[in-house]
Amino acid sequence: MAQITTDGLSKEYHSGDEAVVAVEDLDATIGDGEFLVLVGPSGCGKTTTLRCIAGLEDVTDGRILFGDRDMTDRRARNRDVAMVFQNYALYPHMNVRENMGFGLKLSTDMPAAEIDDRVESTAEMMGIEELLDQKPKELSGGQQQRVALGRAIVREPEVFLMDEPLSNLDAKLRAEMRTELQELQHELGVTTVYVTHDQTEAMAMGDRIAVMNDGVLQQVGTPEEVYRSPANEFVADFIGSPSINLFAADVERPARRDAAEGRGATLRGPGGFSYALDDASAVEDRDRVRVGVRPEDLRLVERGGNEATVTVTEHMGNENFLYLEMGGEELTARIDSSLRPEPGDSVRIEFDEEALYLFDPESGDAVKTKTDELGASVTEVR
């Protein structure tokens, strides 16, 4: 078991004369036994980071430590790391037993009988003991996936690395395996780095989530932290489904007298959007901000609020997704299934100031995130 530290990790590729930065100055610590999910859009450098930790890519700059051992220049085979690949990468000419035992055979001097015992008990744990004598091509996708996992587990490595291991499974199986993988990881207590582009998977599985974009680490935190207190607009937009509503707004400052009395500022946005802030400290010296509101924080109200036009209503059964148009901006609201406005209807929407996110329009950095009461209790539970 090991804590993984990346210290200023950078990776550049060279295509022709051009250098493409895949990972830039990544500092992160993954705790011993922790399940960290690296998430981000495709091409954000998450897989490259994983491959650097695995030793499959040379590092351009920086260091990788397991515990206090420097692994930066060690070959993959000397790192005691097991990796599960997206397409499983089972050896086609070996049966399941040989596939699972291959690593132990090569990297340890364990006697064959003992390897066989280990393979069999792992196969039993994974529920694949009947498949031991079959070749990979005789197995279904789900079975291959289990074998690939079993092959990683049987080695009892210091670190598990998983590169989108569930993305080739159908939705139902994926949800099942997600839970199973989490249980397995907690049981084994092996430090795990898991790469996915699916933020739902990331939220559901990770002890902590590391969000990456353009080779740069945006934020590391628990799922609640990245959801409720995103470091910037990118993280806010990437995490959460449906995505957060974002639009630009001007800050209208009150007359000096009102300000002195503690009265806040007003946000003015597209389509006559107007929102009076009670606490204007976040927008004190700003003229413009980006406003963010989560779909579940939007309410339909009879009076007050702001006006928007319904474009589409999606009935999900337990709730409805309402797509709205407000001054050329598209908004999404997640509302109770009993409320069913029709397309073309005009509705009034409202939200609490505690649920409001504000971002700097230039840097995208968060200037205000959720401050409602949930935050404190959640951190205490954890």
Place this chain on the structure above:
Amino acid sequence: MREADRREGVWQFLTYTFLLAAVALTLVPIYWMVVAASLPQPAFLSYPPRFLPGTEFLANLDALQGRLDFLRSVGNSVLIAVVYTLLSMLLCSMAGFAFAKYEFRFKEPIFYGILATLVLPIQLLVIPLFLLMVRFGWTNTYQAIILPWAANPIGIFLMRQNMKKIPDALLESARMDGATEFQLFYRIALPTMKSSLAALAIILFLFQWNLFLYPLVVLQEESMYTIPVAFAQLVGFQRVYYDQIMVAATISILPIFALFLALQKQFVSGILAGSLKE
């Protein structure tokens, strides 16, 4: 519908007739060779010609052996071709693996340089190679026939193309499992390449088996002759020993026939493999 069926039937009939004719065209000379090998020379040349095999095969072989030790040539050819095939398979698959799966400086120029050697005809290489062998003191040796062709450009090309299809993840997975680079090659790459290796074996074996001009120049003693070189001795100035040539020819195709039968399943799939982009 019936009209279409009928047309289909006619078309099929024509296709099969054509194919049968093509098969006959191919088989007749081989049959003729076997017939000729089993008849005494006068009977073979008689008119009207005889189309049924005779009983003189062993007698003809005896006469052939009396003129030169043909069976020894067969032995030489088999030995040279087998050793060459094994050695060249190893070299070609290692080179192919390196070209397909590793990055190194001047990889492309080196590869295309190797391919470019294909345009050099053997006739051009015979003299320099002969001089080289003389300098090594290797004339009249097996290694003189085997080594110069051991790294076969066609073989390297074939293996590179096929090794490219091995998914990188498979090799990376083995690396993570603790495999050394050489273990990647012989425990992962080679076993997944069985059909390509069978195709390669046949190509290399045939190449060496049919090699004529170069051995003719380098091998001077009859005891070292390979089959094609021995053949050349059977065409005299005064007389052509058709019966003996046919016996020799019949014997010389047997090993190839056996090799192809043994590997044909893999060979066909090996040739097809890589023809489609997957």
